[in-house]
Structures are given as C-alpha cells and as structure tokens.
Amino acid sequence: MSTKPGTGPAGPLCTRATLAADLRTLGVRPGETLLVHSSLSSLGWVCGGPVAVVMALLDALGRDGTLVVPTHSGGNSDPADWGNPPVPQAWWADIRASMPHFDAHITPSLGVGVIPETVRNWPGALRSSHPQTSFAALGPRAGAIVDGHALDCRFGEQSPLARLEDGGARILLLGAGYEACSAFHLAEYRVPGPKAQNAFAVMTPQGARWTTVTDTPASAERFDELGAAFEKEGPVVRGTVGAAEARLFTLADAVAHAEAWLPVHRP
Template sequence: MTRPAFVTTDDLAADLRPLGVPAGGVLMVHSSLASLGRVLGGAPAVVRALLAALGPAGTLVMPAFSPEVSDPARWADWTGEALERARAALPAFDPDTTPTTMGAIPETFRRWPGARRSAHPQVSVCALGPRAVEIVAPHALAWGQGEGSPFARLAAMDAALLLLGVGFNRATLLHYAESRVPHGRRKTRRIPFGEGARREWVEVPCIGDDLDTHFPPLGATYVAAGRARTGMVGAADAVLASSADLVAFATAFLGSALAVD
C-alpha cells in the first residue's frame, strides 16, 4: 500500500472512528506526532481530529507531565555549587505556563482554549469536554498516579485509552494498576514549591519509574489476547483499549510478574 504524501485532520478523524474512538465518551491519548507521517497543520490538526472523532459531548484527556519540576540531582550531572544554584533557581510548577515534556501533541493540547490542567507539579493531566473538571481535580501530591488521582477516575469511568504511535510503556494507567499491587515498585518524588527564600522541597511517595521491564510484555500479551483494537491512524500503529479492562488485566499481570522480581 502506497503511503500518502500527507494526512489531514479529516483523514485522521476518518481513521479514528472505525478504530472505535467513542463518540461522546472519554478518551485518554498518548501520542507521537512523528509516527503519523506528515500531518498538514501539525499537532493542532491532530487535536482537532481527536475532538472531531469524540464530538461535542466527548472529553479528551492527555498527560501533561513536567518531570523537570523536581530535584535536578535526579536528571542532570551537576554537583556542588552548580547543583545548589539549580535547586534554588528551578521554577516552581505553574499550571498555566509550565510546559509538558510529553511531546508536541500534548503540549499543543495543554494550551488549547478551554483545556483544564490538574494541579500535580510532575504528573498532571489536561482535559477538555463535559467531564474535564471531575477528571482533573483533585490531584493530590502523594500517589499522584494512584488511588484518588485522575488516572484512578479514568479507570473508574472506563475511559477509552488510545496509544497513537507509542507503546504500552507510555500508558500511565499501568502505573495506576501497579499502585494496586501491594509489592509494586515505589519511589519518592521531590517537588519544589515557592521561590527564593521561600523555596521549600516536599517529598511524597509514588509508583516506581521502570517503564520498560514489564509494561511492553504486558501490552503484547494484552493485545495478543484480543482485548484491544488495533489499526492505523495516518502512518501510525494505533491501539484502543478499555481502561477498566486494561487496569484489571495489568493488576493481575504485574501482581504475578513483580512477585518473582
């Protein structure tokens, strides 16, 4: 099959509908713009296609993570005076201006008119639509991907999960599933608040970082079992799943896999 020279908003929306994107439903999207091929209009065209497939009664959700709102010692090789200067100068989280590192599509969606963003400095989500407010708030600092978080609420309302040109190692709902496993991996988040002399560091518990050991085989097993729908959106491989079903499957899978780690 000849790959088209480009894809449009209408092309993408036409690919999304037969995949099973639920008109009027809630859709959580993890994405890669480059995977789609040449999109006329870039990331805004993709957001428009997703909104068109959902319709006006639907609610679109994307991650808006900002992992650099954290101790620079965890993501840079600075030491001594340079590290202390970075710790003092690092901007605190601002839901209106702090960018996300999740890619061009989520960053575009973060700035979309009417989009709401949750308050977590490191693992926020953005949502637009009738259910946006109930999805984004509250978002406590501790266990930001666990019970009581937007991810738990997405699973409870059985939002659809769309992986658009990315793998299951990008599916944050799997972190929520791991939070339900008593022997799941854990870590401490270190978050800066305030500026200058008012700078304060807060430490809170959360789920571990490892994305690549168990999540890809979990996803492959899930798809092979026929529990997700697959297809092409533009030039990208796409997977659509029920969040409630995926979380139930992942909780059992990780419960077994992590028991022998």
C-alpha cells in the same frame, strides 16, 4: 516544511478530515472519554501539524466527548536523581532553591510529545495540579477528571487515572507503544511494595517551596512486555490512523491485567 533536494515529504498526506475518518473507523465514539498517548511523526505528513490532530480527535469525540492527554513535567525533580545528563553535586542546592514552581498555566510538558502540549494550550483546557505527572483535559468531564490530583499520588487513587477508570474511559495509543501507557502505573499503586521519597518545587499557601513527599515508585520497565501480554488476552482494537499504528482499549481492562501481571513478572 523543508525537504532534502530530490525528495518529497514522507506520506501519507493527512488532514483533519482524513484523521477524523480514520479515528471513527478505528472505533473512537462520540461522547466517550479518551486518554491519548501519541506520536505526531508516526502519522505521516499532517497538514496543520498537531493542531489538525487535536481538531480531528475532537471531531471524532464530538461535543459530548472528553479528550485527555499526559502533560508531564518531570524536569521539576530532585537533581540528585538526574542521570541524562547528571549535574554536579555542587549545583544541587542552588537548583532546588531556584527551580520555578509548577504552574498549571505556564509550566510546559516534557517528554510526552507536541500533541499533548497543543492540548495543554487549547482554549478551555484544564490541567491537574501535580508538578510532575499532570494530565490535561478538554470536554464536559474535564474538571471532574483533573481535580484533586494529590502531591503524594502521581498515578494512584488520587490521580486523574483513577477518575478515568471510574468513568469508563478508553485509551488510544496513536503511534505510541505500551511503554507510554500511563494507566499501567495505576496498577503499580495497587501492588504492595516499598515507598520512596519524591521532591519538586510547588506553590504552597506559604509561597513557592521545595517539597518532599512519600509516594509509590513508578517505572515503565517491561511495560512493552506487559502490553504485549495484555494484547494477547484483552480486547484491543488495532488499526491505522494516517500511517500510525493505533491501538484502542478500555483503561480498566488494562489496569486489571497489569495488577495480575506485575507481581509475577516484575516483583
């Protein structure tokens, strides 16, 4: 790792062992199911990079624990909705016709960080089948969590989030803020509201197809405020892992709080 002349790497030095110890001190328990949203850069200088972080998480969870991460791939979406950057309207038809279909084994994650991408490629990892909002899991409960992710249900009752809720999973925000907390989207599905069209390239029994479904809109708007309100009222364990601020809490508690908060503060 290169550094500027006269400067050293930003610390602290983190290793697999120190990170696992920090996770245990925070309260991560052997045998539990843990949904992790993460930022590698927030931890400090990690010897071994994202591989060491995943190893530390697996060490803290033990052989009976299950690690879950978001492996979203939002680039597989309608170019008409792209804005960062937009593409010319004259390209839209060609993009829809040419977009590689989602493949759980090879489609990379996008916008969720390098730690989820490392988990996705880990031996034995399983990944759900939604072409935009998949989750990957490692551990004995992985199959039950990722199976049955419906194309018209990015974050709702037929998504891994509902399976995680049913299984008593907890969430670890590891250097990530509440705006990354995907469980809040499960609450969006339980608040009555309009539906919207969602499109992507997916493999069907008839072959690769550009497919449009009706689904619930999902937005992280004001999730930072929602998280702050939840933290004031809910049981959230706060601490540090390496240099990262970490928060640990029960997924079901976060979803229940969001179900009450969203209709009032983000109607």
